[in-house]
Amino acid sequence: MPQPRVTIVGAGRMGQGLALALLAGGHGVTLASRRVHPVSAPLALHSGSLATAAVGADSVILAVPDEAISRVAGELAAGGTVAAGHVVLHLSGLLDRSALLALAPTGAALGSFHPLQTIADPATAAERLAGAFVGIEGDERALARGELLAAALNMTPVRVGSAAKAAYHAGAAMAANYTVALAGVAERLAREAGIPAAAAARIFLPLVRGAVANLDLGPAAALTGPVRRGDARTVQAHLEALGPNDRMLYRGLGLEALRLAREAGLDEAAAARVEAVLREEG
Structure with a gap:
């Protein structure tokens, strides 16, 4: 041949x-x-x-x-x-x-x-x-x-x-490019919290690697954290600590995380409390 x-x-x-x-x-x-x-x-x-x-x-x-x-x-x-x-x-x-x-x-x-x-x-x-x-x-x-x-x-x-290529490619950009952008946001927030720059650059990397490894289970099963737990009080505290642009980003991602949390079985009453906090303006 x-x-x-x-x-x-x-x-x-x-x-x-x-x-x-x-x-x-x-x-x-x-x-x-x-x-x-x-x-x-x-x-x-x-x-x-x-x-x-x-x-x-x-x-x-x-x-x-x-x-x-x-x-x-x-x-x-x-x-x-x-x-x-x-x-x-x-x-x-x-x-x-x-x-x-x-x-x-x-x-x-x-x-x-x-x-x-x-x-x-x-x-x-x-x-x-x-x-x-x-x-x-x-x-x-x-x-x-x-x-x-x-x-x-x-x-x-x-x-x-x-x-469908534009939507498909947007998904690829979200998965790769914007994951890197979110890591940059997390690093900046760590520096703003007083963590030394050298540590801030690496402090979340093991957490990111663990989250990526969990994705073999699927996004809904992989999701952890306050939204998955229905912890509206922690979500509120996060929002209060952020500036306007970061707050808007957090709200959008939080609502998507809430969709996954509901899919994974989060109690609807807890989900409703988290949603109310995420959608609250101010």
Whole structure:
């Protein structure tokens, strides 16, 4: 059976990481970038144009920023090397196959492949991607190829409808980016409470790790703390200690925590008392 070949356009951390992981999974990989810069061994940048990089590939993956996807697709279309036998995928969590519209006349299958994982070091990508989920979208042939690529990366593919990508991506941002933002808020509140900066930067990390580990049980079962206990007095004290912006954030998250607490079986009378405190203005 011939070795599957993938061309990856874009040699940032995710592009290099996917290239290394696919190499480890038995794929032939060509890595192309408009900008020449060092890449992780044993990778080497394709020395020709982006269009010539697609020659001989089964799949072309655009690992470029969202705003560059349509432009790169147009460049590939103009190069004349992408044909009906190709599958072209981009990595955007927000955009759908229409970002590749310039390639539609070629007959290539078009779609998106969005790994739900962060890659800080390309060398660890294979390990980081294994076990993670990947959102796939596009026409049927693109979806089938996305599932094959996911299998090669030991990832779990989930099909996402084009119209649902914005909501799906908002969920990803909440889970990853805003978790980091909340950790920043917690650190700031610790400093404001008089905890030395060096300790404040790390004081909640074991707590966060424990909460994340509990999520294997599901959000409702994982929830702990005053809202889960129905402790309206503690919730009130928290609100009184916070400034206006932090109070608004706490109220919104508290109401979502209350939904989970109710799902987990919190007594309705206690839940109603917590809700009244969370919704009280002032």
